[in-house]
Structures are given as C-alpha cells and as structure tokens.
Amino acid sequence: MPDEFRRDTKPTINDVARLSGVSKKTVSRVINKSPLLGQATREKVEAVIAEIGYVPNPQARALALRRNFLIGLIHDNPNAQMVLGVQEGILEAIRDTEFALVVRPVDRHSPTMLEDIRRFIEQQRLYGVLLLPPISENDGLAAVCRELGCTLVRMGSARLDDDSHLVASNDRHAVREAVSWLTSLGHRRIGFIAGPEGFRSAHERELGFIDGLASAGLKLDPKIGARGDYRFESGLAAGERLLSADPRPTAIFCSNDEMAAGVLHAARAKGISVPEQLSIIGFDDTAIAAHIWPPLTTVRWPIVPMATAAAHKLIDPGGAADQPSLFLSDLVRRASVAAPERTA
Amino acid sequence: MPDEFRRDTKPTINDVARLSGVSKKTVSRVINKSPLLGQATREKVEAVIAEIGYVPNPQARALALRRNFLIGLIHDNPNAQMVLGVQEGILEAIRDTEFALVVRPVDRHSPTMLEDIRRFIEQQRLYGVLLLPPISENDGLAAVCRELGCTLVRMGSARLDDDSHLVASNDRHAVREAVSWLTSLGHRRIGFIAGPEGFRSAHERELGFIDGLASAGLKLDPKIGARGDYRFESGLAAGERLLSADPRPTAIFCSNDEMAAGVLHAARAKGISVPEQLSIIGFDDTAIAAHIWPPLTTVRWPIVPMATAAAHKLIDPGGAADQPSLFLSDLVRRASVAAPERTA
DNA sequence: CAAGATATGGAAACCGGTGTCATCTTGCCT
DNA sequence: AGGCAAGATGACACCGGTTTCCATATCTTG
Numbered sequence: 001m002p003d004e005f006r007r008d009t010k011p012t013i014n015d016v017a018r019l020s021g022v023s024k025k026t027v028s029r030v031i032n033k034s035p036l037l038g039q040a041t042r043e044k045v046e047a048v049i050a051e052i053g054y055v056p057n058p059q060a061r062a063l064a065l066r067r068n069f070l071i072g073l074i075h076d077n078p079n080a081q082m083v084l085g086v087q088e089g090i091l092e093a094i095r096d097t098e099f100a101l102v103v104r105p106v107d108r109h110s111p112t113m114l115e116d117i118r119r120f121i122e123q124q125r126l127y128g129v130l131l132l133p134p135i136s137e138n139d140g141l142a143a144v145c146r147e148l149g150c151t152l153v154r155m156g157s158a159r160l161d162d163d164s165h166l167v168a169s170n171d172r173h174a175v176r177e178a179v180s181w182l183t184s185l186g187h188r189r190i191g192f193i194a195g196p197e198g199f200r201s202a203h204e205r206e207l208g209f210i211d212g213l214a215s216a217g218l219k220l221d222p223k224i225g226a227r228g229d230y231r232f233e234s235g236l237a238a239g240e241r242l243l244s245a246d247p248r249p250t251a252i253f254c255s256n257d258e259m260a261a262g263v264l265h266a267a268r269a270k271g272i273s274v275p276e277q278l279s280i281i282g283f284d285d286t287a288i289a290a291h292i293w294p295p296l297t298t299v300r301w302p303i304v305p306m307a308t309a310a311a312h313k314l315i316d317p318g319g320a321a322d323q324p325s326l327f328l329s330d331l332v333r334r335a336s337v338a339a340p341e342r343t344a
Numbered sequence: 345m346p347d348e349f350r351r352d353t354k355p356t357i358n359d360v361a362r363l364s365g366v367s368k369k370t371v372s373r374v375i376n377k378s379p380l381l382g383q384a385t386r387e388k389v390e391a392v393i394a395e396i397g398y399v400p401n402p403q404a405r406a407l408a409l410r411r412n413f414l415i416g417l418i419h420d421n422p423n424a425q426m427v428l429g430v431q432e433g434i435l436e437a438i439r440d441t442e443f444a445l446v447v448r449p450v451d452r453h454s455p456t457m458l459e460d461i462r463r464f465i466e467q468q469r470l471y472g473v474l475l476l477p478p479i480s481e482n483d484g485l486a487a488v489c490r491e492l493g494c495t496l497v498r499m500g501s502a503r504l505d506d507d508s509h510l511v512a513s514n515d516r517h518a519v520r521e522a523v524s525w526l527t528s529l530g531h532r533r534i535g536f537i538a539g540p541e542g543f544r545s546a547h548e549r550e551l552g553f554i555d556g557l558a559s560a561g562l563k564l565d566p567k568i569g570a571r572g573d574y575r576f577e578s579g580l581a582a583g584e585r586l587l588s589a590d591p592r593p594t595a596i597f598c599s600n601d602e603m604a605a606g607v608l609h610a611a612r613a614k615g616i617s618v619p620e621q622l623s624i625i626g627f628d629d630t631a632i633a634a635h636i637w638p639p640l641t642t643v644r645w646p647i648v649p650m651a652t653a654a655a656h657k658l659i660d661p662g663g664a665a666d667q668p669s670l671f672l673s674d675l676v677r678r679a680s681v682a683a684p685e686r687t688a
Numbered sequence: 689c690a691a692g693a694t695a696t697g698g699a700a701a702c703c704g705g706t707g708t709c710a711t712c713t714t715g716c717c718t
Numbered sequence: 719a720g721g722c723a724a725g726a727t728g729a730c731a732c733c734g735g736t737t738t739c740c741a742t743a744t745c746t747t748g
Contacts, residue, residue, distance in 0.1 A: 009410075012734055023698050028736060036695065055466045059412055060734035062403040063703050066353075070444075080424035080631070087447055100414075100468050102444045103431055122399045124444050232635050261635040268637050287424070291576050291605040292636050293612050356704055367728045372706060382726060404704035407733050 011054045020048040031056055058098065068125055069099045071314055074117060074141075075132035076108040078230065079256075081286040082303055086132060086155070089307025099315055102126065108135060118144050126150050128314040130307075133157070134199045153310045157204040167310040167325055169301040171201060171283075172208035174329035175253070178281050178299055179212025181331065182251045185339045187279065188216075191224035191242045191249035193235060193259050202230075205255045205283060224249045228259045235262025243270055243278070250278065250340035257282035257289045260296055264336075275338035285332050295334035302327050355398045364392040375400055402442065412469055413443045415658055418461060418485075419476035420452040422574065423600075425630040426647055430476060430499070433651025443659055446470065452479060462488050470494050472658040474651075477501070478543045497654045501548040511654040511669055513645040515545060515627075516552035518673035519597070522625050522643055523556025525675065526595045529683045531623065532560075535568035535586045535593035537579060537603050546574075549599045549627060568593045572603045579606020587614055587622070594622065594684035601626035601633045604640055608680075619682035629676050639678035646671050 013031075017024045022045060029037050030045040048054075062068035073090060077083050083105075090101050104120055106113050121129060121144070129145060131138075133156035145152040157171040182190055192209050195202025213220060223245045228234030235254060239262055242249055254260035260282030264274060272278050274294055282289055285300035309323045357375075361368045366389060373381050374389045392398075406412035417434060421427050427449075434445050448464050450457050465473060465488070473489060475482075477500035489496040501515040526534055536553050539546025557564060567589050572578030579598060583606055586593055598604035604626030608618060616622050618638055626633055629644035653667045 014734075024735080025699090025737085026697060029697095032736090038696070041696080057407070057734055058468060059403045059406040060703090061736080063401070063407055063705085064734080064736040066703070068403055070446075080428040084424040084427055084449075088449060091447075091449060098467060100446045100464075101448075102414075103435075103447050104445075105428075105432060105435060120444075123442065124402060232631075258631075258635070265635075265637055287576075287602075288632055288635055291602070291609075291632055293609055358704075368705080369707090369729085370727060373727090376706085380725060380727095385726080401704055404733090405706080407735085408704080408706040410706095410733065 010057075011052045013054070013056065015052060016045065016048050016054050019052065020045045062125075068127055069097075070102050070124055070126050071099055071311065072121065072124070072126045072129040073101060073103045073132070074106060074120075074129050074135060075104075076106050076113075076135045077132050079258075079284065079286060082284065083132065085303035086130075086307040089304040089309075090130065090311040092304070093308045093311030094315060097315065099127075106135065114138075114140055114144060117141065118148070121145065121148050121150050128152060130310055130314060131155065133201050137200045151314060153314045155306055155310050157201050165313065167306050167313065167323075167327070169306065169327045169329045171204040171299075171301070171329060172211065174299045174301070174331065175205050175208025175283070176211040176215070178297075178331050179209055179253060180215055181333075182253070182279065182281070182337070183212070183216035183218065185279075185337070187251040187340050188218065189221070189224065189247060189249045189251075190218070191245075191252035192220055192226075193238045193242070193252065193254045193263065194225070194227045195255040196229045197227065199230075202255055209253055224252075228255070228262075230256050230258060232258045232262045235259025236265050237262070239263035239266030240269075243267060243272060248272075248278075251280070251337070252278065253281045255283055257284045257286045257296060257298055260298070260336075261288055261292055264292060264296075275336050277341060279337040279340070281337060289332070290334070294336045297334045297337040298332050299329050300332050301329040354401075355396045357398070357400065359396060360389065360392050360398050363396065364389045406469075412471055413441075414446050414468055414470050415443055415655070416465065416468070416470045416473040417445060417447045417476070418450060418464075418473050418479060419448075420450050420457075420479045421476050423602075423628065423630060426628065427476065429647035430474075430651040433648040434474065434655040436648070437652045437655030438659065441659065443471075450479065458482075458484055458488060461485065462492070465489065465492050465494050472496060474654055474658060475499065477545045478540075481542075481544045495658060497658045499650055499654050501545050509657065511650050511657065511667075511671070513650065513671045513673045515548040515643070515645070515673060516555065518643045518645070518675065519549050519552025519627070520555040520559070522641075522675050523553055523597060524559055525677075526597070526623065526625070526681070527556070527560035527562065529623075529681070531595040531684050532562065533565070533568065533591060533593045533595075534562070535589075535596035536564055536570070537582045537586070537596065537598045537607065538569070538571045539599040540573045541571065543574075546599055553597055568596075572599070572606075574600050574602060576602045576606045576609075579603025580609050581606070583607035583610030584613075587611060587616060592616075592622075595624070595681070596622065597625045599627055601628045601630045601640060601642055604642070604680075605632055605636055608636060608640075619680050621685060623681040623684070625681060633676070634678070638680045641678045641681040642676050643673050644676050645673040 013024050013027050016027045027045055030042055075083055128151035131154045136154040136156045153165045155167050157168050194206050224242050226238035228238050243266055252263055254263055260280050263280055267274050267278050274280055282296045282298040285298045289296040289298045306327050312323045357368050357371050360371045371389055374386055419427055472495035475498045480498040480500045497509045499511050501513055538550050568586050570582035570585055572582050587610055596607055598607055604624050607624055611618050611622050618624055626640045626642040629642045633640040633642045650671050656667045
C-alpha cells in the first residue's frame, strides 16, 4: 500500500476526490447516487472508494443535512421478550440503510419521565422515535415529539386522538375469539384477570373479554374478576382469590402470560389440576407460555412484523401508506385449555 | 417571546453568543465547563442558554472532536431477559452523560456477520462497543475493533488472549458450588446437560460441573451427559434421553434455565416428580426459573451491575481500574432440588 | 457554423461546534 | 511607575460533508 494511503485517520471525501482527480462535489454526487453524472467518472470514483475503504462520516453528513439517522426506541415495557422482538423488527427495517437504533428504557413511575425523554430526543437530535405500549399511550409524549420536530410512530392496540401514526393489533377481537372458544367448549363460569388500570391495552383486552362473554349470553361475575399489574406475583395473588370463590371458575382468562403463570402456580398450590379442573388462557405468547407446564394457550400478536412496519413508517414517510397499520392476533391453542369437567 | 427567538430551527451556539454578547468560543467554554472563565460571564451565558433552551448539537460536536458519543451493544444472545438486563445496566452507567446506546443484534450463523459488524461500527463511527456472550468470545471481532480504533469491553466468563477488557463472572466456581450442594444432599448420580460447543461460557460451566463431581470423588457418566444448544427444545430432548438411562439420575444440572425447563417437561411427561424423584438445577436465573413449577434452583449472575461496570470501563477509561472486573454468581435455592429418595 | 441547451465539474460558503493562538485586562512585584 | 505573569476573552481556521452558483465542455438545432 503506497504511503499516501497509510494514515492514522480515516479517509475523507477529500482523499477520495484527490486520488480520483475530481472535486468533492463529484464524490458527493457519487455517494448520493445523483443521476446526472458520467458513467466513467462514477466508476472511477467508486473504484477509489473501494480501494481506500472510504466510509462517509455520518456526523458530518448529519450536520450538513440538518438531520440525522438515529431512531429511538422508547419503552417502559417489562416484557423482555416483547422488547427484544421489537428491536429485532426495527433492525430488519433499517437493515441496509444508514439508520441506527438507539434504545431508551424509561421508568413509567418517575415524575421526571417526560422531561427525561425530552432531553433524550433533544440531546441526540433523534430523527424519529418509536413508542411501545404502555408508554405509547401517553398523550403528553406525542406533544413533546411534535414540538421537537421528531416524527413518531406508536405501537399498541389503543386508539388515541391521532391515529395516523399507530401500528396496532386487534387485541379486542382476539380476546373475544378466545373467550368464545371457551364458551363453545362448555365453560360458563369464566374468571378474568385484567391488566393494570390506565393501560389501554389492558382496557382493550377487557372489552374483548366482555364481548366474548356477551356473545354467549354471559356476564362477568365480579367475584371471579381481579385486576393485576401484568406481573407474575399479581397473577398469583389474583389466582388465589379467584380459586377460593364458590363456585369456582372452570376457566380463567389472564390479560398476559406472566399473570397466567401466576394463576397456574396458585392452582397447583391448591391441588387444582390444569386443564382438567381449570382452563387457563394467557396473552402475548412469550417464551414462558410454551415452557411452563402445561403449555399455555395464549393470544399471539405479531410483534416482529409490527415493529418492522412501524419502523418503515418512521423512516420512509413516502411509502408509509404501503405499510399495514393493523395486524391480526391469533389464538395459540396449547394444553392449558380443555372442556370443563362434568359437575354433579 | 421576542421575535428574535422565534425561529424554526433550533438555537445554535451562535445565537447564544450573540444574545449574551460574547464569542462562540466563550460559550463553548461554558458548555465544556472550562475552569478558566469569569464567574460573571459564565452566569450570563448560562442564563441565556436556559432562556432560549439551547442544546448543543451532538453531531457538530462529534465532528469537531473527531469522536462521538455512541456506544454499541452487539449481541447474538437468545436470552431476552439477559439482553434487556444488560441494556438496563448500560443505561444506568450512561445516565446523565451525553452517551447514547445503539443496539445491534447479529446472527451468529451468518457468514457475513463479521463484515456486517465492521460496517456497523465504521458507518456509525462508534466510540466503543460492548460485547455479550456468546459473541464476546469471538476473537476476530476484537481484531476488527482494534483495527477500527473502537474501544471494546467484553462480558462473559471466558478468558481470551487479552483479558484487560473483560468483565467476568465466576461461572465455574458457582457451578462447582451448586454441584457440591447436590452431593452433600446425597446425590450420587447426577446428570449434566452442557451448552453448545464453542461457547466458552458453556465450557466454563462444564468445568465447574466436573470440579463439583470431583470434589465428591465422582465422575461424569457419559450415559447421563448430553449437549444442548441452550434452547428449550434441546433440553427437552436431552431430558428424555437422560431420564431413560438405567439407573436413572437423581439430579440433573442444566447449563441454562431454558434447558432446565425442557428437562422439567420431559420429567413430567414420564411421570417423574420433581423434586421428589429428580432434582433440577439451571443457570442464569431468568424469569422462567421463578415462574415454572416447581420454581427452579439456579445460578444467578449479576447481569445489571456487570453491564454497568462494563459500560463504565468503556466510557471512562481513566477510572476503569476502579471498576470491578469479576462478579460473583450465587446459587438461588428454590423448590426444584431435594435430597434423593432412598432407593431400595 | 453560430447559438442555445445540456451535461459536468470546481470554488466557496455553510452546517455547528472545537482547537490554536493572539490580544487584552488585571494584579502583583520590585 | 514599569514590567511581567496569569487569567479572561476573542479571531480564525478547521472537522467532513452538502449546497449554491457559476464556468466550462459537449451536444443539438436552425
């Protein structure tokens, strides 16, 4: 390698220009695939770029273009599997682009959360952010983004005032179907564990549950209804209460898998066999659903494709219309559900 | 608000300089907390900054400083809980700094992986990267980072040629302790499910297992040893095989929790009760460990603090010596372990 | 063949910061 | 009072790209 190329610092656009005997501007045109450029010139420049391993400096580019190529993932979601699925989906969308993904978990309970997020977006000058539920249901956040000129796409099931940037799954309908299945198996006494108050996803699932019961002419008995916080322990506690009710429910629908696992523990502790004496359905189809015993019937929503669609909406506003905004969740039938035992 | 402040674009350092009647350079000094600066000037400039809500442009800063403030997390780890824990730990370390975390999951099996990572680091001009096992065990990657002038910190249990940038847990010792506990309870026939070949973490755990047996004067019977790939299904398959052995093992050590869950399924399918007829120990203490039935005894390694230490090592090379490099894993005793049944 | 249209490339300014070095105050010492 | 060191501040170039504007070179066309 000639001395001319041996340098501590990375090659710049100037090096490329000098070595290929053209101006910076021309190299810039090559990089940006400008159409009005001679074939011969383009090839010559490309050869030099390849030879010296030139990579444009994204910071310089960002500065000159007055925009950058960072998109942020902001979430306060406790479900690791889901967050990672979303990251995977986003990465799929930005593969082979110059975008990068910056993550930012936040604490939903912190009073300075909104301020922290604002600082984050402002400081990094994010091009856009993607919001996961439950924080995607925060209206204040949308206002902050709008003010900072940061495009925003939300994932979730909830409808807010402005739905244009929402990628949603049809939770309500999926839950309704799940409950209908239970009633069609003969279940009449079906318990329900709701998600935490204030989560619109939780509300959607609750509505779906009520729909499902209604379609079989049933209503929720408050004695076998409880509210959890999407965590295992809350499911365990709720399960203990519901399974002490008399008469006992023959099935329990849980608003997520973690809580369903908690109910399963509660049942086991009481010597209630699943699915013979109790059917359980969860929601999310996280890893735990398939790995507990018995494997959990659950509602799966297509996290990865949803995240990919959301990211596309973000980085390619032109083609946003091409991206689907509604994804269908479906029921994954596993061994935790059976017809109820005949009672005497 | 005076018209002068109402502008579409964000305020720049020039605006601050003009409004406070000083030069750019002085404002820069304020931002960078230069010590040689008049108290009065500093306060005046700070007041203006606060008033117009000036935030320095990180891209411009990165350009001028010839370095940026992005650190990358590169991983091919299938354990969502662990990855999220690491992200949390890193965030903790960079809180209140100007660093941001860019994530990049990669596919270990892709032939272009190394090339992809190189492009990623080069394209984003990362300041440093943090590597998670198992990819942190890849020597080629370290070479790429060195070549690109990107500092690197690895997490894991493995020792490579260069250990200076390693934040490690003492897996081997922890496994040894776990196995010793089993033997002290009276177990003599202990099965082992190894992690995938080529993972040094898997190798460490295997060594620890052998240590543990040896300290009780035992050796591993190959008939009750198997190799898995850290996934549930491989644990299930291995469990089926081990539990068909005659005589059957009274305990099985699994190199991670997912495989332990698989073994639990296999035992259940064969009607073998846990822990009465079979004790099971896992590794990692992921969510699944606490949520399956019976709750799984497992080895916990302190992911979050390790990630925080690793990130500190990365962004603060000066204080690197202050950061601990070795973290202790400990055994979490849950209901999946009991003394073996007396056999006739 | 002249004139206008079109393709191509260069010089210089700019994006928003930081580094270098010079200048201008001060206070202190002799 | 003069000289000098130290501290505070500013002028200007520079980081590595993009953009604007303009000067050519080449190609049509009347």
